[in-house]
Amino acid sequence: MQFRQLRYIVEVYRRGNHISAAAEALNTSQPGMSKQIQELEAELGFTIFERSRNRVVGLTEPGREVLEIAQRILNDAASLKNVREDFGAREEGALTIATTHTHARYILPKVIARFVERHPAVRIGLRQGNPTEICEAVAANEADLAIGTEPLRQFPSLLMLPAFQITRSLIARKGHPILRVKPLTLEAIAKYPLIAHDPQRSGRWKILDAFERRGIKPTILFDAVDADVSKTYVELGLGIAILATLAVDPRHDRDLRAVDASHLFEASTSYVTLRTNTYMRRFIFDFISGLSAALTPEAVRAALRKRA
Numbered sequence: 227m228q229f230r231q232l233r234y235i236v237e238v239y240r241r242g243n244h245i246s247a248a249a250e251a252l253n254t255s256q257p258g259m260s261k262q263i264q265e266l267e268a269e270l271g272f273t274i275f276e277r278s279r280n281r282v283v284g285l286t287e288p289g290r291e292v293l294e295i296a297q298r299i300l301n302d303a304a305s306l307k308n309v310r311e312d313f314g315a316r317e318e319g320a321l322t323i324a325t326t327h328t329h330a331r332y333i334l335p336k337v338i339a340r341f342v343e344r345h346p347a348v349r350i351g352l353r354q355g356n357p358t359e360i361c362e363a364v365a366a367n368e369a370d371l372a373i374g375t376e377p378l379r380q381f382p383s384l385l386m387l388p389a390f391q392i393t394r395s396l397i398a399r400k401g402h403p404i405l406r407v408k409p410l411t412l413e414a415i416a417k418y419p420l421i422a423h424d425p426q427r428s429g430r431w432k433i434l435d436a437f438e439r440r441g442i443k444p445t446i447l448f449d450a451v452d453a454d455v456s457k458t459y460v461e462l463g464l465g466i467a468i469l470a471t472l473a474v475d476p477r478h479d480r481d482l483r484a485v486d487a488s489h490l491f492e493a494s495t496s497y498v499t500l501r502t503n504t505y506m507r508r509f510i511f512d513f514i515s516g517l518s519a520a521l522t523p524e525a526v527r528a529a530l531r532k533r534a
Contacts, residue, residue: 229303231266232296234259235274239293240366243275243282294383301367301504319507322351324360324369326427327452328392329496332472334373337516345509356427361499370510372499373517375429385533386497387526389518394433394491395471395484397456399463405483412440412490419447419465421456432492433468457482470494500526502533 234248238259241247245263249256267273274289275282285293325334330352338350353360353369360372361381375392396415398404407414416437423430430449437444447465450456453473460467461481468491474484498514498521500506511523 227266227269228262229299231262232299234262235266235293235296236300236366238263238275238282239285240368243284245282297365297367297383298503301501304367304504306505318347319509320349320351321507321510321513322353322369324353324355324363324372324374326357326360326374327354327454328470328473329373330354331452331454332470332475333496337513340516341509341513344512348509356424364499364501367501367504370500370506371514373496374499375427375494375496381499383502384499385502385529386499387514387521387529389496389498389521391493392429392470392472392496393486393488393493394429394468395474396466396487397460397469397474397482397484398466399460400481400483402463402466402483404466405485410485410487410490412437412442415466415468415487415490416442416444418445420444421459421465421467422446422449423456423468424449424451429470429494432494436491500530502530506530 233252237248237252238245241251245259246256249259252259263274267275270288270292272288273286274292276284276286276289323334334352341348342350353363355363357374358377358379360369360374361377361384363369364372365381365383373389396404396410402418404410404414404418423433434444447459450459450467453469456467456469457473457479459465461479468487471484471486471488474482498517506526508523511526514521514526515523
């Protein structure tokens, strides 16, 4: 068994079971990669990948176990490198953050600005996706941490630490009649077309659940990709939206108005998500504490030890 064979397994999975794409990403040949995977399968005594007409179509049941082990081994190897860098050059390195559009646009800029002032030699990278995709990036060691709301599936290898709450407001174009309704009710909102959240985001379901519990069926005009897209169509007068309160900036959204709707819709929790089997650089702890005062380095380390 060789280290590179494990890397090949993980990369093929990351590339959607396309060996050619995995080989290109790792700068090796497709025949050579296929041979190495087959040799590992022969050594283990079972197939890792399901194949159809010589094409990889997915993981076998034992193959899924091999993938998890391979990911842990590769993560541990990366951790050794982080230990060396942490004690050899403490102020240098890279921090890759996987996050959603709302967090990247409205929450992280100030946090990152403060972090860069303290750690100017640390390179920041952002990867954007929905809550499930950003957790997948952390699990695959493609990001150091994720910041977002609840994913639509569980990740046993990850630790999710609650950081802060996101409340919701109704967003409408200036002069819209819904803005004159006091107090704001679900019945009043349901009279107008609603520009809804992306189905891959848990916020959509929290909003729709509130209507369902009251036996109300809102008219959904269409699903928007993110908060900025939603606001664009609201500004055109095509409908109203329920968005994170922090997504509306009076300085820039001059033709929009926001009404607090926290009494109607459940708040969402934003989490910092980490791998449990990895060494974290010291500046990562500093970044997390800058995001939430409750997530001190001591608190985060204690939570990681508890999951170890």
